[in-house]
Amino acid sequence: MLAWRLLLSAVLIPSFVAVFWFDATYCGAYAYAFLVVCLVLAVRCAWELVGLLRARGLPADALPTAVLCVLVIAAGWVLHWRAGSEPWTWRTTLAALGGVAFVYAGCVLVILFTASLEFRAPGRSVEKLGSALLVVSYIGVLTAVTAQLRWIEGGRGGYLALGSLLVAVKMGDTGGYTLGRLFGKRKMVPLLSPGKTWMGGLGALVFAAVGAWAWLHFATPLFNPEWPPPAPHWALLYGLVLGAVGLVGDLAESLIKRDVGRKDAAA
Numbered sequence: 001m002l003a004w005r006l007l008l009s010a011v012l013i014p015s016f017v018a019v020f021w022f023d024a025t026y027c028g029a030y031a032y033a034f035l036v037v038c039l040v041l042a043v044r045c046a047w048e049l050v051g052l053l054r055a056r057g058l059p060a061d062a063l064p065t066a067v068l069c070v071l072v073i074a075a076g077w078v079l080h081w082r083a084g085s086e087p088w089t090w091r092t093t094l095a096a097l098g099g100v101a102f103v104y105a106g107c108v109l110v111i112l113f114t115a116s117l118e119f120r121a122p123g124r125s126v127e128k129l130g131s132a133l134l135v136v137s138y139i140g141v142l143t144a145v146t147a148q149l150r151w152i153e154g155g156r157g158g159y160l161a162l163g164s165l166l167v168a169v170k171m172g173d174t175g176g177y178t179l180g181r182l183f184g185k186r187k188m189v190p191l192l193s194p195g196k197t198w199m200g201g202l203g204a205l206v207f208a209a210v211g212a213w214a215w216l217h218f219a220t221p222l223f224n225p226e227w228p229p230p231a232p233h234w235a236l237l238y239g240l241v242l243g244a245v246g247l248v249g250d251l252a253e254s255l256i257k258r259d260v261g262r263k264d265a266a267a
Contacts, residue, residue, distance in 0.1 A: 012166075012170070016162075016163075016166055017163070019033060019034065019037055020034075020159040020162065020163065021159075023159075024155070024158075024159055028155070029080060029151070029154065029155050030077075030080070030081055031077065031080070031150050031151075031155070034147070034150055035073075035074070035077055038073050038143055038147050039070055039073060039074070041143070042066070042069045042070065042073055042139050042140060042143050043066045043069065043070065045139050046062065046065055046066040046069045046135050046139045046140075047062050047066060049134070049135050049138065049139060049256070050062040050065060050066075050131075050135060052256055052257070052260045052262055053131045053134070053135075053260070055260045055261065055262060056259060056260040056261075058127050058128075058130075058131045059124055059127055059128040059131060060128065060131035060132065060135065061132070064114070064132070065131075065132050065135040065136060068107040068110065068111070068132075068135075068136045068140060069135065069136055069139045069140035069143070070140075071103055071107065071140075072100060072103050072104050072107060072136060072140035072141055072143075072144050073140060073143050073144045073147065075096075075099045075100045075102070075103035075104075075144065076096050076097070076099065076100045076144040076145075076147055076148060077096075078096075078099055079092060079095050079096040079099055080092065080096060080151055092151070093148050093151055093152075096148060096151075097145065097148060100141065100144045100145065104136070104137075104140070104141055107136050107140070108133065108136075111129060111132045111133060111136070112129065115128055115129050115132075138252075146165070149161040149162050149165065150162060156223070156224060157223065157224075157227075159223070160216070160219060160220060160223045163215060163219060164212050164215045164216055164219075164238070164239075164242070165242060167211045167212065167214075167215045168208040168209075168211045168212040168215070168238075168239050168242040168243060168246070169208065169242060169243075169245075169246040170211070171207040171208050171210065171211030171212075172204040172205065172207050172208030172211070172242070172243040172246045172247065173204065173246065173250070174207060175203040175204055175206060175207020175208065176196075176200040176201060176203045176204030176207070176247070176250075177200065177203075178203060178207075179199050179200055179202065179203025179206075180195065180196065180197045180199055180200025180201075180203060181200075183199045184197025184198070184199040184200045185197065185199070186198045186199070188200070188201055189251065189254075192251065192254055192255060192258055193250075193251065193254040193258070196250075196251070196254075201247055204243050204246065204247050205240055205243040205244065205247070206243075207243070208239045208240065208242050208243025208246060209236045209237075209239035209240045209243060210236075210239065211239060212235055212236070212238050212239025212242060213232060213235040213236050213239055216229055216230050216235045216238075217229045217230075217232075217235065
């Protein structure tokens with residue numbers, strides 16, 4: 001299992017780095033390549049999550065929810081496309097997040113209106129509403145918000161931030177599995193995920209922190225020689241936060257899989 005995780009990381013990380021390089025080199029501030037990657041991942045994950053919900057007996061439609069996810073994610077690009085090559089400011093990203101929130105609110109209204117039109121008898125509408133909202137929120141909104149890292153410092157530091165996210169989460173996953181297998185005794189949530197231990201959780205945090213620090217320390221000068229690496233304590237704290245987010249995300253995935261009776265899922 002550890003060998004598979006390491007192999008997967010060895011394939012995924014270079015693949016994403018290649019996409020980052022292509023997007024930064026040829027797409028500029030418009031980030032077309034990165035948009036395609038985000039949309040493909042979102043549609044794939046939305047389809048997977050809808051399948052899991054259906055296995056649980058919950059009504060959910062894959063195509064409409066996938067389209068809504070695409071709209072929410074694309075909304076995060078619109079303002080950056082309009083800005084083009086103009087100087088980037090934090091107000092641009094905040095406005096882009098506002099656009100995401102605006103489109104998400106519109107998607108909620110579409111879901112409610114569609115459910116109203118499809119109502120035939122009591123007993124299924126709330127479940128369908130909840131399923132659609134879960135997919136759009138979990139896949140669409142979280143992807144759209146994370147993607148905004150692409151435009152840090154007008155895009156010059158975007159892939160440095162995205163790379164730190166990828167490295168920290170994968171390091172946390174590997175560290176959690178390794179320390180959990182070697183030293184884990186006390187179960188964290190035995191009914192939900194029997195394999196997760198408190199020692200594994202600690203390993204996830206420590207490895208994520210070290211991974212984030214290493215990436216930011218050694219990769220920052222490669223992106224811009226004039227940028228000094230962040231102070232070690234801030235880099236480690238940043239990695240701890242990413243490790244905690246990754247751990248919560250892993251537990252959320254386990255929660256969904258356990259509730260629907262599935263062992264594996266990509267969402």
